[in-house]
Amino acid sequence: MDAPLNERSQNILEAIVEDYIHTAEPIGSRAITKRHAFDLSPATVRNVMADLEEMGFLASPHTSAGRIPTDKGYQYYVESLLQVRDLPEEFRHSLEDSSRFAGKSMEEVMQEVGNLLSGISKYTGLVMAPRFNSTIFRQIEFVRLSQGRLLVIFVSESGLIQNKVIEPGIDFSQRELESITNYLNHQLPGMTITQVRERIAVELREEKTRLNKLQKQAFELSDKALQGDVAEQVYVAGTSRMLEQPDFTSHDSMMKIMRTLESKQQLIELLDSSQSAGGVQIFIGSQSSDAKIEGCSLITAPFSGQKGAVGTLGVIGPVRMNYSQVIPIVDFTASLVGRLLDRES
Amino acid sequence: MDAPLNERSQNILEAIVEDYIHTAEPIGSRAITKRHAFDLSPATVRNVMADLEEMGFLASPHTSAGRIPTDKGYQYYVESLLQVRDLPEEFRHSLEDSSRFAGKSMEEVMQEVGNLLSGISKYTGLVMAPRFNSTIFRQIEFVRLSQGRLLVIFVSESGLIQNKVIEPGIDFSQRELESITNYLNHQLPGMTITQVRERIAVELREEKTRLNKLQKQAFELSDKALQGDVAEQVYVAGTSRMLEQPDFTSHDSMMKIMRTLESKQQLIELLDSSQSAGGVQIFIGSQSSDAKIEGCSLITAPFSGQKGAVGTLGVIGPVRMNYSQVIPIVDFTASLVGRLLDRES
DNA sequence: ATTAGCACTCAACGCGAGTGAGTGCTAATG
DNA sequence: CATTAGCACTCACTCGCGTTGAGTGCTAAT
Numbered sequence: 001m002d003a004p005l006n007e008r009s010q011n012i013l014e015a016i017v018e019d020y021i022h023t024a025e026p027i028g029s030r031a032i033t034k035r036h037a038f039d040l041s042p043a044t045v046r047n048v049m050a051d052l053e054e055m056g057f058l059a060s061p062h063t064s065a066g067r068i069p070t071d072k073g074y075q076y077y078v079e080s081l082l083q084v085r086d087l088p089e090e091f092r093h094s095l096e097d098s099s100r101f102a103g104k105s106m107e108e109v110m111q112e113v114g115n116l117l118s119g120i121s122k123y124t125g126l127v128m129a130p131r132f133n134s135t136i137f138r139q140i141e142f143v144r145l146s147q148g149r150l151l152v153i154f155v156s157e158s159g160l161i162q163n164k165v166i167e168p169g170i171d172f173s174q175r176e177l178e179s180i181t182n183y184l185n186h187q188l189p190g191m192t193i194t195q196v197r198e199r200i201a202v203e204l205r206e207e208k209t210r211l212n213k214l215q216k217q218a219f220e221l222s223d224k225a226l227q228g229d230v231a232e233q234v235y236v237a238g239t240s241r242m243l244e245q246p247d248f249t250s251h252d253s254m255m256k257i258m259r260t261l262e263s264k265q266q267l268i269e270l271l272d273s274s275q276s277a278g279g280v281q282i283f284i285g286s287q288s289s290d291a292k293i294e295g296c297s298l299i300t301a302p303f304s305g306q307k308g309a310v311g312t313l314g315v316i317g318p319v320r321m322n323y324s325q326v327i328p329i330v331d332f333t334a335s336l337v338g339r340l341l342d343r344e345s
Numbered sequence: 346m347d348a349p350l351n352e353r354s355q356n357i358l359e360a361i362v363e364d365y366i367h368t369a370e371p372i373g374s375r376a377i378t379k380r381h382a383f384d385l386s387p388a389t390v391r392n393v394m395a396d397l398e399e400m401g402f403l404a405s406p407h408t409s410a411g412r413i414p415t416d417k418g419y420q421y422y423v424e425s426l427l428q429v430r431d432l433p434e435e436f437r438h439s440l441e442d443s444s445r446f447a448g449k450s451m452e453e454v455m456q457e458v459g460n461l462l463s464g465i466s467k468y469t470g471l472v473m474a475p476r477f478n479s480t481i482f483r484q485i486e487f488v489r490l491s492q493g494r495l496l497v498i499f500v501s502e503s504g505l506i507q508n509k510v511i512e513p514g515i516d517f518s519q520r521e522l523e524s525i526t527n528y529l530n531h532q533l534p535g536m537t538i539t540q541v542r543e544r545i546a547v548e549l550r551e552e553k554t555r556l557n558k559l560q561k562q563a564f565e566l567s568d569k570a571l572q573g574d575v576a577e578q579v580y581v582a583g584t585s586r587m588l589e590q591p592d593f594t595s596h597d598s599m600m601k602i603m604r605t606l607e608s609k610q611q612l613i614e615l616l617d618s619s620q621s622a623g624g625v626q627i628f629i630g631s632q633s634s635d636a637k638i639e640g641c642s643l644i645t646a647p648f649s650g651q652k653g654a655v656g657t658l659g660v661i662g663p664v665r666m667n668y669s670q671v672i673p674i675v676d677f678t679a680s681l682v683g684r685l686l687d688r689e690s
Numbered sequence: 691a692t693t694a695g696c697a698c699t700c701a702a703c704g705c706g707a708g709t710g711a712g713t714g715c716t717a718a719t720g
Numbered sequence: 721c722a723t724t725a726g727c728a729c730t731c732a733c734t735c736g737c738g739t740t741g742a743g744t745g746c747t748a749a750t
Contacts, residue, residue, distance in 0.1 A: 064731045143486045240603035258585040
């Protein structure tokens with residue numbers, strides 16, 4: 001929109017953003033000429049800074065303080081100036097050290113991934129597990145627990161397992177259950193759970209004529225088994241990392257953030273928005289949907305195995321976040337988890 | 346140890362504790378005579394307060410402030426003065442409204458219980474799910490997932506379900522699995538998981554002679570299935586409630602508490618200690634094991650179904666906690682969850 | 691034994707001067 | 721004409737200081 005920035009302005013903007021990310025304090029003109037070897041006097045830098053402020057990239061908390069980047073400033077920085085570093089070897093190693101994940105359940109893995117994200121990035125880690133509804137059906141099994149109580153197990157194409165106890169009116173024999181299982185495992189694979197639901201609804205509506213007793217029972221059972229939506233699972237790790245940030249020292253801002261991090265629902269909404277687009281997504285400050293996370297930036301990436309189970313993970317921190325470090329962490333972790341999902345199946 | 350308090354001293358101590366719980370500010374002699382209709386002058390109250398301070402029940406932050414209860418003061422209050430109120434109807438209703446729990450998995454139920462605890466008490470809720478290792482074995486099932494991969498399902502006597510994917514070396518046929526299942530379900534019920542583990546170890550050690558091939562395979566499979574300890578599940582709800590407390594306004598104390606609430610391990614240790622004793626337990630301030638939760642009190646109660654799965658739940662908050670309100674909440678919730686467990690089986 | 695009276699203590703609040711980092715403007719400079 | 725040196729100005733922040741008032745402890749009177 002505005003005239004593009006010339007190189008010197010870019011350099012100065014970059015310097016300010018990076019210094020501010022580092023120190024969390026307003027950056028003055030003199031500080032810049034000192035820390036960076038521009039061959040410029042403070043006065044010149046001041047002129048440039050005044051221009052940048054007018055264009056909306058910088059702001060000053062008050063007349064006699066230095067400048068801090070605005071959201072727009074961060075955006076420009078991330079989009080045009082930032083060069084993403086490679087993920088340092090050590091992090092790569094500690095992430096890839098898959099012994100951590102050996103023999104763990106899906107949940108434990110998600111939890112552990114969150115911990116790693118948080119531990120390495122020093123911010124708060126978020127992981128939204130693959131949505132059950134959009135996973136692809138592979139297998140269903142029934143286990144008799146006791147009189148009239150059945151355990152239903154769904155296995156998705158990517159190896160996710162979901163189970164549920166139901167109480168059908170009838171007490172099926174082992175043999176009946178086997179037949180039902182066989183029938184369903186022949187009919188349903190390849191569809192997503194949502195599609196399976198629809199299919200069942202259709203079958204049950206126009207049942208009467210075509211279906212035999214067994215088939216009817218099969219659909220009724222699986223209908224029961226799929227009733228009730230599965231709550232999204234969101235894992236949050238390292239919430240106290242938020243409190244470490246000098247950006248959120250005020251009691252108010254702390255509370256606001258902690259409340260948001262507690263509300264699974266709000267987190268789902270946040271993470272959902274990045275689900276569709278592939279690759280790393282960056283939401284800076286107010287740009288991120290709601291004002292729920294005022295003063296925060298969110299870096300997310302979807303992950304998926306080859307067979308489609310899709311989840312999202314990310315890191316949330318203050319707008320003054322070390323983007324160049326966090327972006328590769330999120331990126332790499334997402335692909336790592338993808339590989340992990342494939343391994344499982 | 347000391348001479349018992351006379352009635353007047355008790356009344357005044359009670360008044361101070363309750364007022365302080367209410368206001369979170371040091372209580373002065375005049376304030377007491379005003380708020381409570383003792384027929385005493387401030388001067389007399391002062392004398393009593395001086396005595397109470399000498400005995401260690403009260404302390405003054407500085408000379409010219411009022412008094413606040415010490416940990417010892419709270420303890421005396423809880424043990425001798427407090428009369429536990431009945432749980433108000435409204436809370437009882439909202440807890441018993443079991444539609445909340447209908448058709449939910451164990452985890453979701455635990456999560457929901459935590460939310461209720463926190464929501465009603467206005468403090469932070471903790472729930473430690475029944476320890477898998479001490480649950481009683483009822484049933485095992487195997488489901489073939491794909492070449493060489495098996496899903497193992499344990500069902501405990503109280504209806505808890507635990508599953509795990511294993512990869513035995515051999516690819517068992519459906520028929521073989523059925524035999525193995527039958528054999529194990531005949532051999533193992535009634536023992537705790539820990540006992541089952543020991544039994545398997547013994548059997549495998551002195552195998553050679555007595556066991557036929559099937560039996561040997563059965564034990565090897567279940568050995569694999571039980572390898573690796575199951576991590577304790579702890580659910581924390583309403584952490585931000587901690588930040589609401591005026592007791593923890595300092596940045597330091599906030600961080601300390603949030604860190605502790607994040608560390609499942611530390612929470613397990615806390616909750617574990619109350620596991621053994623039955624009924625509501627109250628840990629006040631430094632009395633609670635470690636200084637991990639400085640300035641906090643913990644009220645816990647174990648819960649268990651008739652068939653033995655045992656967990657612990659509780660509420661954690663500042664020492665300046667509304668004991669008379671929280672104690673019945675924790676008590677009632679524990680028994681409620683116990684009933685819930687029975688219903689499941 | 692209780693209470694009124696009084697001197698004393700001390701955190702909290704408000705105020706004003708001093709400090710210094712940083713700015714914007716203007717005039718000099720290569 | 722862009723850059724720079726110089727300078728007056730702004731304003732958050734800190735520190736010291738007197739004031740205030742809630743609350744105490746002690747003593748003497750009831």
